[in-house]
Amino acid sequence: MSNHIIDPTKWVDRYSDYLYNFTIVRVNDHEVAQDLISETFLAGLKSAKNFKGEASERTWLISILKRKIIDHYRKTNSNKGKAEVRMQYSSEDSEGDWLEERVKDPFDKTAEDTIENTELGDAIYNCLDLLPSKQSTIFKMKTIDNFDTEAICNEFNITPSNLWVIIHRARTSLATCLEKNWL
Template sequence: MQSAQLVEIREQMLKFARLQLRDETVAEDIVQEALLSAVKNIENFQRQSALKTWVFAILKNKIIDYLRQKDRFVVESDLVDDEDDNAFFDQHGHWKAEYSPENLPESAVYSDEFWLVFETCLTHLPAKQSRVFMMREYLDYSAQDICQEVDITSSNLHILLYRARLQLQHCLTHKLH
């Protein structure tokens, strides 16, 4: 992997960490810890996924560990909303099995093109929508914890998630086909 690619991955990690932690210093520290952990454990990288995917999984776990220490993490999400059919998400707002990044065929999940498109779509969401979507889907926050962290009502959360899903669906549909 080229140095420019590593710099780009680090910048993407920082962007994700800043959005979730809302603290520049903590985000820098968590990203550094994740990168250090990746370097120390590189022999465990089995190349079953892209390096970026593996490093982001480490980052996600570092963020979760940090939030657990701060007593702000709940494992089970209780977000349920009454939304219309959505091609990528079920009635509870979770990825449908056939579209979940965890259940996609390996070639699709690790396709650089898919993740570039997904990241582009996520980046084009309004900041608050992007943040609550990532808290929900990547960090498994409960609706109550998201509302407290972002200082919004439950109704506002449902609207933000609904709009984020619709925009992601629209973007992914148009950019992947």
């Protein structure tokens, strides 16, 4: 029985932040992330008639996005890409400074930490999805995008006290949700 319905007009509002966070930690490039999400939405639109409604719309989009990310890595690792030696310098000035490349990774940062942080990010976004949309948007603007209190108040036409009440409710719900699903 189909429980979920598809509504592409709401995709950008509902899922763009979640998909972007999901992609950026995996491809580490803004432009590539943007392209992959755009391709995901277009592919979703094309195959909308195949959506059975067994999974949620977001799960369905994520499964398309995962395929796109795998394809992206396949493409970059194919043929010529594999043979290329890529040098990354911390800044333009340090170009050619090989010592920069030889600095070892910090002791306290391991591959496990990176995986854990990626999963934590996904868990936070899952919990953010359970909040009312206004709370979630304001929390994201304040916490992730570091917007000023005044800027958010102007955008939503609310007073600073209203904003802090919304932030407080969002933080409390988020902490409860994360305690259940993460800690």
